[in-house]
Amino acid sequence: KQEVTQIPAALSVPEGENLVLNCSFTDSAIYNLQWFRQDPGKGLTSLLLIQSSQREQTSGRLNASLDKSSGRSTLYIAASQPGDSATYLCAVGGNYGGSQGNLIFGKGTKLSVKP
């Protein structure tokens, strides 16, 4: 059974810091991994998608890496800003219990960037 864990559950940093969010998964047979951002009471915004054949993806100040063999992904945020404050969710897509393609989510890391 695929399980996704995100550590830490919460993180508070001063503005301008570079930071790393961690995601680990138990089953390396994944199709892809997606990072999302969720603001309070809102839906999910897709940040980065990494296909299983890829090692990393970059978008602006964000860089996500994937190491399937060790079951880990990291989301690196450079020069953090107060507007980055949100909950960051990691999700893996794979064939789980006969279901193909549905995402398995971690519980998220709640990030607070202080001005």
Add this chain to the structure above:
Amino acid sequence: KAGVTQTPRYLIKTRGQQVTLSCSPISGHRSVSWYQQTPGQGLQFLFEYFSETQRNKGNFPGRFSGRQFSNSRSEMNVSTLELGDSALYLCASSSLLPGLAGGKDEQFFGPGTRLTVL
């Protein structure tokens, strides 16, 4: 291009009632998935539809059902509501067939429907 839209945004119902939630995917997207989000359980998969066919269903009771129409719009229905059904219900769409697209099937989520059961 408009994003995923969900209606209504907020709903208040009482135990025992029934509710229908609607999702319109991004134009051109044929895959629609539904998720339930609660503080305790996080995000859990409900169903996935592609071309009007339910491909997958998560571990939820039969009170939860859904369907997809020929224009790819989807609805989900919850009958005999229970207090524990209070949650944010999120819909996601993808242009590719999830799981069979080489991992390129990026999922785009709507704003959700907040259901409160009293």
